[in-house]
Amino acid sequence: MSEHGSDPTVAPRSEDDPRLLLPPDEPVHLLDPDGTEHPDADHPLDLRDEQLRELYRMMVVTRKVDREAINLQRQGQLGVYASCMGQEAAQVGSAYALEDDDWIFPSYRELGAALVREVDAAGLLHLYRGTWLSDHDPYAHNFGLMSIPIGTQALHATGFGMGARFDDNPIVAMTYFGDGGTSEGDPHEAMTFAGVQKAPVIFFVQNNQYAISVPLDKQTAAPTLAHKAIGYGMPGYRVDGNDVLATYAVTRRAVERARAGEGPAFIEALTYRMEAHTTSDDPTRYRTKEELDEAAKTDPIARMKNLLIARGLYDDDLEREIDEQAQAVATYVRDGIYDADHGDPMELFEHVYVDPTGHFDEQAAQLRAELEGSEGGA
Numbered sequence: 301m302s303e304h305g306s307d308p309t310v311a312p313r314s315e316d317d318p319r320l321l322l323p324p325d326e327p328v329h330l331l332d333p334d335g336t337e338h339p340d341a342d343h344p345l346d347l348r349d350e351q352l353r354e355l356y357r358m359m360v361v362t363r364k365v366d367r368e369a370i371n372l373q374r375q376g377q378l379g380v381y382a383s384c385m386g387q388e389a390a391q392v393g394s395a396y397a398l399e400d401d402d403w404i405f406p407s408y409r410e411l412g413a414a415l416v417r418e419v420d421a422a423g424l425l426h427l428y429r430g431t432w433l434s435d436h437d438p439y440a441h442n443f444g445l446m447s448i449p450i451g452t453q454a455l456h457a458t459g460f461g462m463g464a465r466f467d468d469n470p471i472v473a474m475t476y477f478g479d480g481g482t483s484e485g486d487p488h489e490a491m492t493f494a495g496v497q498k499a500p501v502i503f504f505v506q507n508n509q510y511a512i513s514v515p516l517d518k519q520t521a522a523p524t525l526a527h528k529a530i531g532y533g534m535p536g537y538r539v540d541g542n543d544v545l546a547t548y549a550v551t552r553r554a555v556e557r558a559r560a561g562e563g564p565a566f567i568e569a570l571t572y573r574m575e576a577h578t579t580s581d582d583p584t585r586y587r588t589k590e591e592l593d594e595a596a597k598t599d600p601i602a603r604m605k606n607l608l609i610a611r612g613l614y615d616d617d618l619e620r621e622i623d624e625q626a627q628a629v630a631t632y633v634r635d636g637i638y639d640a641d642h643g644d645p646m647e648l649f650e651h652v653y654v655d656p657t658g659h660f661d662e663q664a665a666q667l668r669a670e671l672e673g674s675e676g677g678a
């Protein structure tokens with residue numbers, strides 16, 4: 301059944317029927333938790349066996365590094381960390397659907413997407429240590445710096461996509477934000493602009509059900525987040541975000557459409573944040589163990605492993621090889637972060653203003669005096 305044509309009593313739609321911008325009744329889903337596949341003619345998969353293993357490998361490595369980052373925070377080596385546990389399929393599947401020249405503008409939770417882009421994970425996590433703003437070169441990986449202010453990266457992606465379009469550069473820019481981000485002004489402005497300009501931008505929303513402690517039903521009165529897309533004149537897609545095949549296929553389709561000049565798209569990936577919002581959060585205050593146990597049944601990694609087993613693509617050698625690789629990346633991250641030098645705190649004041657305003661100089665002088673005082677007292 302066609303994704304937008306589920307009601308046979310409705311007359312066939314022409315290409316420019318705005319109802320085509322509405323999301324499907326059900327999220328696109330190609331893989332059950334037990335590994336059973338559901339092929340969908342609207343979302344054909346072009347993945348070879350090796351690529352299926354690769355998707356699994358990247359999700360396993362992501363989870364391992366994510367856990368290492370939480371441990372590092374618990375040992376006082378990171379100030380804070382925002383885990384992506386449970387969201388690996390949403391991130392890996394979507395990032396894998398891009399070409400190397402395409403760009404990603406992440407929020408603060410996209411470790412999985414960063415690893416697909418081969419960003420140095422230790423460098424990325426320096427942001428969370430406060431060592432530096434992130435120690436990776438965005439131009440080396442076409443991966444922007446993590447954005448802590450909610451939604452600002454959507455504007456960066458739109459500006460970047462529009463610029464590329466003016467230059468006849470056929471790249472696509474994808475940005476990630478959360479369900480909470482859809483309530484912020486910046487993504488709204490970015491999507492309005494991208495729609496009008498037909499900019500090649502994919503707005504990938506990981507609906508992990510919560511914005512810190514605020515659940516989805518307190519976040520929006522829309523039928524789904526993807527319904528918002530029609531208001532910007534772009535299609536809204538919904539996908540099972542714990543199904544890496546579906547996430548890949550839906551994103552791939554949106555990316556090809558954008559690259560062909562057909563404009564932006566909004567993707568709502570339904571997923572679940574298995575960990576706390578950040579290491580500073582106590583999720584037991586707002587969600588139950590029963591809810592968590594239920595969500596664990598849809599784990600994206602177990603599901604992909606079941607598929608590999610069902611297809612005869614998984615064996616002990618592969619398991620060992622992937623575990624060793626995951627451990628090696630985690631160790632590399634630990635070595636890169638542990639006791640890393642913080643540098644000069646006065647760097648805080650660099651690159652902020654061309655012409656300092658207000659109390660800026662006063663504050664810089666105050667910090668300098670405090671630092672000198674503490675050195676003197678040591």
Ligand SMILES: Cc1ncc(C[n+]2csc(CCOP(=O)(O)OP(=O)(O)O)c2C)c(N)n1
Nearest residue numbers: 409448449450478479480481508510511512
């Ligand atoms: C502009 C702005 N307002 C508030 C915050 C504080 N804050 C940090 S995370 C967060 C919730 C974001 O939730 P969501 O967009 O659903 O993404 P998630 O963290 O679940 O990935 C808020 C309000 C912020 N970082 N930036």
